[in-house]
Amino acid sequence: MHLEFRHSSSLVSAYQQKVTEIVANAKQYHEAFYQAKTFGGPRLYFHQKAINTNGIEFTHRLEYIYATLAAWGMHRMGKGGSKMLPFPDFQVSVIPLRGLISEVARIRPSEIAKTEWAKIETLFKGIKVMASSTSIVGNSKVMAHLVPNIVPPIDRE
Secondary structure, three states: OOOOOOOOHHHHHHHHHHHHHHHHOHHHHHHHHHHOOOOOHHHHHHHHHHHOOOOOOHHHHHHHHHHHHHHOOOOOOOOOOOOEOOHHHHHHHHHHHHHHHHHHHOOOHHHOOHHHHHHHHHHHHHOOOEOOOOOHHHHHHHHHHHOOOOOOOOOOO
């Protein structure tokens, strides 16, 4: 991911302030996210399973991530709406990235340099979860479960 700012310095400053605020209050925001009454049922269940890395086999973790995305509305029935690829296609795209996922998971947000950005970009581009060419939302949600220290889930809202 090559990030380039072409905005006024005040916009960049506002962005940097927001990032600083989010990092400084990450624990509070994280707790509020889990306390929200609207986040429950299968959405929460599969999300918690997907972020649990203790002793779970990698393929099972991918299944939980896949189920989480479906529970989060990333696969809609019928002609319209977003569509996910079949699980085997998703799995085949992620399995070869296991080593890279481990490397990216060890990156500290405060220490991201060009080489780390390149690894994050390679990981992002390697994931194939959505049937459409639009991948930022689906891939960010996958990465939020694989490398939550680096990527938050993103949606269009």
